[in-house]
Amino acid sequence: MTVQVPFDLSQLDFAAIAQKERARNRTSPWIVVLSVLLALLWVAPFYYLMVSIFKSPEEYAGSSPFALPEGITPVWANIVDAWTTANMAQGFANSALYGVVGASVAVFIAALAAHGLARFQFNGKTFWFMLIFAGTVFPFQMYLIPLFFTYQQMGIINTKFGMILFYTAVCIPFPVLVLRNYMSQISTEMDEAARMDGCSEFRLFLNIVLPNCWSPMAALFLLQFTWIWNDLLFSTVLSQSTDVRSIMSALQVFQGGYASTSPVVVLTASLIASLPTVVLFLALRKTFLRGISISAG
Amino acid sequence: MARVTLTNLVKAYGAHVAVKGINLDIADKSFVALVGPSGCGKSTTLRMIAGLETVSWGEISIAGKVVNEVSSRSRGVAMVFQSYALYPHMSVRSNLSFGLRIAGVAKTEVDRRVAVATEILELGPYMERRPSQLSGGQRQRVAMGRAIVREPQVFLFDEPLSNLDAKLRHQMRVEIKKLHRRLQNTVIYVTHDQVEAMTLADQIVIMRDGLIEQAGTPAEVFQHPANKFVAGFIGAPQMNFFAGTVTEAGQIRLRGLERALDVVPGRFDMPRAGAPVTVGLRPEHIVPQDHGLTPKNPIRFEAEVLLSEALGNETLITSSIGAEEFVTRMLDPRDVADGERMSFALDTDRIHLFDPETERSLRKGSDN
Numbered sequence: 231m232t233v234q235v236p237f238d239l240s241q242l243d244f245a246a247i248a249q250k251e252r253a254r255n256r257t258s259p260w261i262v263v264l265s266v267l268l269a270l271l272w273v274a275p276f277y278y279l280m281v282s283i284f285k286s287p288e289e290y291a292g293s294s295p296f297a298l299p300e301g302i303t304p305v306w307a308n309i310v311d312a313w314t315t316a317n318m319a320q321g322f323a324n325s326a327l328y329g330v331v332g333a334s335v336a337v338f339i340a341a342l343a344a345h346g347l348a349r350f351q352f353n354g355k356t357f358w359f360m361l362i363f364a365g366t367v368f369p370f371q372m373y374l375i376p377l378f379f380t381y382q383q384m385g386i387i388n389t390k391f392g393m394i395l396f397y398t399a400v401c402i403p404f405p406v407l408v409l410r411n412y413m414s415q416i417s418t419e420m421d422e423a424a425r426m427d428g429c430s431e432f433r434l435f436l437n438i439v440l441p442n443c444w445s446p447m448a449a450l451f452l453l454q455f456t457w458i459w460n461d462l463l464f465s466t467v468l469s470q471s472t473d474v475r476s477i478m479s480a481l482q483v484f485q486g487g488y489a490s491t492s493p494v495v496v497l498t499a500s501l502i503a504s505l506p507t508v509v510l511f512l513a514l515r516k517t518f519l520r521g522i523s524i525s526a527g
Numbered sequence: 528m529a530r531v532t533l534t535n536l537v538k539a540y541g542a543h544v545a546v547k548g549i550n551l552d553i554a555d556k557s558f559v560a561l562v563g564p565s566g567c568g569k570s571t572t573l574r575m576i577a578g579l580e581t582v583s584w585g586e587i588s589i590a591g592k593v594v595n596e597v598s599s600r601s602r603g604v605a606m607v608f609q610s611y612a613l614y615p616h617m618s619v620r621s622n623l624s625f626g627l628r629i630a631g632v633a634k635t636e637v638d639r640r641v642a643v644a645t646e647i648l649e650l651g652p653y654m655e656r657r658p659s660q661l662s663g664g665q666r667q668r669v670a671m672g673r674a675i676v677r678e679p680q681v682f683l684f685d686e687p688l689s690n691l692d693a694k695l696r697h698q699m700r701v702e703i704k705k706l707h708r709r710l711q712n713t714v715i716y717v718t719h720d721q722v723e724a725m726t727l728a729d730q731i732v733i734m735r736d737g738l739i740e741q742a743g744t745p746a747e748v749f750q751h752p753a754n755k756f757v758a759g760f761i762g763a764p765q766m767n768f769f770a771g772t773v774t775e776a777g778q779i780r781l782r783g784l785e786r787a788l789d790v791v792p793g794r795f796d797m798p799r800a801g802a803p804v805t806v807g808l809r810p811e812h813i814v815p816q817d818h819g820l821t822p823k824n825p826i827r828f829e830a831e832v833l834l835s836e837a838l839g840n841e842t843l844i845t846s847s848i849g850a851e852e853f854v855t856r857m858l859d860p861r862d863v864a865d866g867e868r869m870s871f872a873l874d875t876d877r878i879h880l881f882d883p884e885t886e887r888s889l890r891k892g893s894d895n
Binding site for chain 1: 578600604608609610612614616625626630673
C-alpha cells in the first residue's frame, strides 16, 4: 500500500456542482401548476369566509360572493348579531367545560389504564385491552339510541353531568391505545429504580411515568378536545336547553325554516366557534407535533 | 455489618426454574462478582436480593435479618442498573435526591448526601443537566451517585458497564474499585464479562444453569477451576481442551503427540490406566519457541499454523495437536504466515485434568 498525495480540492468548481445538485432535485413545472390549483381550491372557501364576514347583510346580498368588502367595520355588527342570536356565550362556556374536563379526565384515565396494560403482568391483559380498544372500532352513531334511552331512564339527559360523562367515556379508548404503545417503550428498569427509591405504585405513575408522557398526552388532549368541541351529533341528541347545549348545537339556531339570519352572520358565528381549537393548536403546536411523531415512531 | 446470606435460594417461573437452590455467604465489605453466560440466573439472583423479584423458596438475609418479605426500599440496598434507569425528566440533582425526598429526609441531610456523592463522582458541573445532555460515562456516574446517596449497606450492580465503549469501561472499572475502597460497603456485582469480574472482585461466583459452579478468589478460580466449565469460562482466550488417555505409567497420552505427558506426582486423583481424561491447558502454557518463557518440563512438538491474529503486543495463534485445535499466545510477536510449521513447548506442570463425564477437576482437594 502506498500513501496517496492528498486530492487537490481547489480544482473543483463548487458552483457548478451545486447547480447540478439543484437540477437533480428540480420539480417539474406541471407539478407546480397542479399544486397551485389544488391549493386555490383548498383556500377558496376560506377566502369566501374571510371576505364575507366584513360585509353587511345588505352588501353581501348586493355583490358577488367573491368580491372584496367595501370596508371592515360591518364585522363588529356581525359579531354582536351572531353572539346574541345564538347565545354564544353560554355555548362557549358549556363547550369549554365539556372539552376541558372531558378531554383531560379521559386522557388521565386512559394514562392510568395504559400504565396498567403496559407495565403490569396480569391474566387476561390482552382481553381487557381489546375490550377497551373495541370502543374505537364501532361507529359512534351505533351508541346513539341506546345511549339516549339509558340517559333518559337515569335522568341525566339534558344535564351537564350527562354530557361530561359521555364525552369522557367516549374519549378514553383511543388514548389508551396510543399511550399503551408509548409507555411500553419506556424502560422498565426506570420503574424498578423508582421502586427501590421508595415510590409506591401510584407515586411511580404520577412522578415518574406521567412526566415522561406529557407530549403524547398533550397531543391526545388536543385531539379529544377538538373532537368534543366540534361534536354536533351527541350534543344535539343529549341536550336541548340553552344552558346545557354546546356551542355547535347553539349554532343550529341559524338553520331551519324559521331562521332568517343573513349568511354573513352565520359565517361570522362559525368562525368564532372554530377559533378556540385553532388557538389551542397554535399554542400547543410544538408539543402536539412532538407527541404525534413520538406516537407514530 | 452487612453480611448477605443466601440459603437454598430458588426462583421458579412456573415450570422454568431460573435459580436452583443456591447457597452463598457474602462477607461484610466484600466485593463479590456473579458471573456466567446469559440465562445462568445471575441477574435473577441479584434481583431477588434487590427485592425486585419474589423468592420462590429459601431465604435471603442481609445483616442478619431475613428480608424475603421486606420491600426493596427497606432492605438497605441500592442498585445500579444496566440501562442506568435515570429519570429523564429530572435534572442530575433531582435524580440524586428524589429517593431521599420522597422518604421525607430533612432537606439539610438531603443536601449533605447529594454533596458527598457529587464530590466523590465529580458531578459538580452537571448538576442542573438532564440525563439526555450527559455522555454515557457521566450517566453511569449519576446512576452510581443515586445509589451512594441512599447510603446503602449493600450495593448491587447489574452489568453496569456493558453499555460503555472499551476505553470508558476500563475507566469506570477503576472508579468502581476506588468507590468500593472508599465507601467500604458490601458489593454484589453481576457481569458476563470475566475480565470485569477478575479485576474488580475479591470473590467470584461462577454460575451456570441456575447453579453455582464455583466460588472463590479470582486467583483460585483461575488457577484451580473446579470443573471444565469454569476452566473454559475464566480466562481469555479460553483454556484449550484435549482428549487424553491415562497410560500404564500414570502419564497422559494425547493423540497426535509422540511423548506422553508427565503428571506432577500427587497433584491429581488419577483414574486407572486406559481411562479417558480431559486435559486443559491455558494458551500461555503452550509456548511458541522463542516467544515466551520456556517451561521447566516441556514437551516440544511441531504443528502447522491454521490462523494467526496479530494484536500488536502479542499474536494469537490457532494450531492443532492431532485433530484438536488449540490457541496460544505469541509474545514479542513476529510475522506469522498461515500454514507455517512452528515449534511449540507444552508446559506439563501446568496441565489441568478433568473427568470427561462429570467434567469435574481431578485435582486433589477441589471439591467445591
